[in-house]
Amino acid sequence: MQQNHKNQEPNPSHFEESQGTSDQEVPTHRDLTWDEYRDTIQGMRFFDPHIHMTSRTTDDYQTMFDAGIVALIEPAFWLGQPRTGLSSFKDYYSSLVNWERFRSSQFGIRHYCTIGLNSREANNEPLAEQVMEILPLFLYKEGVVGVGEIGFDDQTAAEEKYYRAQLELAKQAKLPVQVHTPHRDKKHGTERSMAIALEHGFDPAWVIIDHNNEETVKSVLDQGFYAGFTIYPFTKMGNERMVKVVEQYGPERIMINSAADWGISDPLALPKTAALMKMRGISDETIRKVTYQNAIDAFGQSGQIHETDFANGLEIDQSQKMNGNTILRGGQQPRIAKESLFIN
Ligand SMILES: [Zn+2]
Numbered sequence: 001m002q003q004n005h006k007n008q009e010p011n012p013s014h015f016e017e018s019q020g021t022s023d024q025e026v027p028t029h030r031d032l033t034w035d036e037y038r039d040t041i042q043g044m045r046f047f048d049p050h051i052h053m054t055s056r057t058t059d060d061y062q063t064m065f066d067a068g069i070v071a072l073i074e075p076a077f078w079l080g081q082p083r084t085g086l087s088s089f090k091d092y093y094s095s096l097v098n099w100e101r102f103r104s105s106q107f108g109i110r111h112y113c114t115i116g117l118n119s120r121e122a123n124n125e126p127l128a129e130q131v132m133e134i135l136p137l138f139l140y141k142e143g144v145v146g147v148g149e150i151g152f153d154d155q156t157a158a159e160e161k162y163y164r165a166q167l168e169l170a171k172q173a174k175l176p177v178q179v180h181t182p183h184r185d186k187k188h189g190t191e192r193s194m195a196i197a198l199e200h201g202f203d204p205a206w207v208i209i210d211h212n213n214e215e216t217v218k219s220v221l222d223q224g225f226y227a228g229f230t231i232y233p234f235t236k237m238g239n240e241r242m243v244k245v246v247e248q249y250g251p252e253r254i255m256i257n258s259a260a261d262w263g264i265s266d267p268l269a270l271p272k273t274a275a276l277m278k279m280r281g282i283s284d285e286t287i288r289k290v291t292y293q294n295a296i297d298a299f300g301q302s303g304q305i306h307e308t309d310f311a312n313g314l315e316i317d318q319s320q321k322m323n324g325n326t327i328l329r330g331g332q333q334p335r336i337a338k339e340s341l342f343i344n
Pocket residue numbers: 014050052075077149259
């Protein structure tokens with residue numbers, strides 16, 4: 001099938017709408033092929049703090065592992081298809097803390113997650129009420145490193161109500177918060193998200209404001225919050241733009257993610273952006289902070305992240321099973337690697 005990205009609708013999965021802004025003319029994203037960047041990132045390790053692996057295939061896990069991604073965080077997300085009952089939330093949250101973590105480990109990548117009621121789903125209030133009741137059952141589970149992704153989409157009263165309620169849950173559970181900022185009226189939505197978090201008594205160093213751009217970054221950093229950036233090739237943030245942001249603001253409290261999901265997105269956005277930064281002369285230490293260390297520092301406040309669990313690679317043994325189920329499909333031979341191997 002022929003694909004021409006210029007003619008495609010922007011990806012709606014992170015709540016995008018076509019904006020038709022004039023800056024769409026300027027290329028801000030450079031895609032790199034593996035041959036172009038593999039040597040540049042040799043030996044580097046990456047931590048992707050926002051990626052929806054439930055929507056991705058095994059092939060992605062393999063290529064991510066080979067590109068040096070050693071750990072990731074999967075925030076609870078919207079499926080595209082509205083959920084109709086509490087059971088589908090339960091099953092989804094269970095899959096994040098069980099099956100998906102197991103599947104990730106089978107490909108050598110440590111999996112963490114954040115649990116929350118998505119802003120879009122807050123607008124179905126009767127269901128949202130029920131979901132709030134079960135969230136504590138999941139927030140205290142092993143490997144849950146925050147409440148997320150929560151915040152505003154359409155900036156409705158219901159979204160605000162459940163954002164506030166979940167901030168309180170996070171406080172009780174002593175967990176960091178991962179805030180989704182809206183695409184429409186982003187600047188206003190971002191300021192409101194931060195003001196509400198402060199109103200609830202949050203230390204801004206416990207709040208990761210995500211999906212930033214050039215318009216929001218200064219205020220987020222000035223107020224002491226972490227600033228997440230999503231490299232989403234055709235909408236949120238191109239990697240060329242990201243390099244400029246890091247050049248301008250330096251590495252403190254900035255973290256880069258792919259937010260790859262069921263839409264047109266790139267699970268290798270992190271290593272590719274690291275390579276681009278390296279090509280532009282940004283120091284290894286700065287790259288390490290924005291693609292690895294800052295995410296560990298921020299979400300590590302949960303007490304759930306131990307770098308020794310993944311820094312030197314996981315032992316891969318695909319002959320393992322979870323509840324009797326394996327990641328192997330009929331007749332497939334397990335891959336067993338006892339040594340850490342970042343790049344083959
Ligand atoms: Zn997301």
